[in-house]
Amino acid sequence: MVLQNYVRLQPGQPARLHFSHVEKMVKTITDPLTRRPKSVQSLEFSVDELNGQPVVSTYSIISDKHAQDFAPFLVGEKYRDYDFVITMTGQGFMTQYQVQALLRPR
Numbered sequence: 001m002v003l004q005n006y007v008r009l010q011p012g013q014p015a016r017l018h019f020s021h022v023e024k025m026v027k028t029i030t031d032p033l034t035r036r037p038k039s040v041q042s043l044e045f046s047v048d049e050l051n052g053q054p055v056v057s058t059y060s061i062i063s064d065k066h067a068q069d070f071a072p073f074l075v076g077e078k079y080r081d082y083d084f085v086i087t088m089t090g091q092g093f094m095t096q097y098q099v100q101a102l103l104r105p106r
Contacts, residue, residue: 004050004055004057005057005058006057006058006059006060007047007050007057007058007059009086009087009088010088011088011089011090011091012087012088012089013087014085014086014087015050015051015085015086015087016049016050016051016052016083016084016085016102017045017047017049017050017059017083017084017085017086018047018048018049018050018082018083018084018104019045019046019047019048019059019079019080019084020046020047020048020080021045021046022043022044022045022046022070022074022077022079023043023044024041024042024043024044025041025042025044026039026040026041026042027039027040027042028040029062032092040062041062042060042061042062043060043061043067043070044058044059044060044061045058045059045060045061045070045079046058047059049083063095063097065097066097066099069097069099070084070099073101081103081104082101082102082103082104083101083102083104084099084100084101084102085099085100085102086098086099086100
């Protein structure tokens with residue numbers, strides 16, 4: 001890991017993240033099946049802490065199902081009050097995410 005501009009989860013390994021900002025945006029990606037460019041909506045979280053260490057990184061979500069894990073925390077920027085332990089399993093279209101929200105001590 002030279003640069004860690006984006007958080008990359010490892011299958012089966014929980015990662016604890018804290019988010020300082022979130023933005024909804026449209027970005028262009030290469031479709032994995034057609035290999036053609038396509039536009040997708042994404043949630044881009046600014047990560048300021050990863051596994052208890054300070055970082056300057058981004059956690060990008062294009063999965064609708066995974067984005068819904070954070071929906072209750074987006075209103076009023078409640079995500080700032082929590083750490084999120086995220087465990088990814090599977091790969092490709094079989095990827096699943098387990099998300100646990102832990103209230104941060106004040």
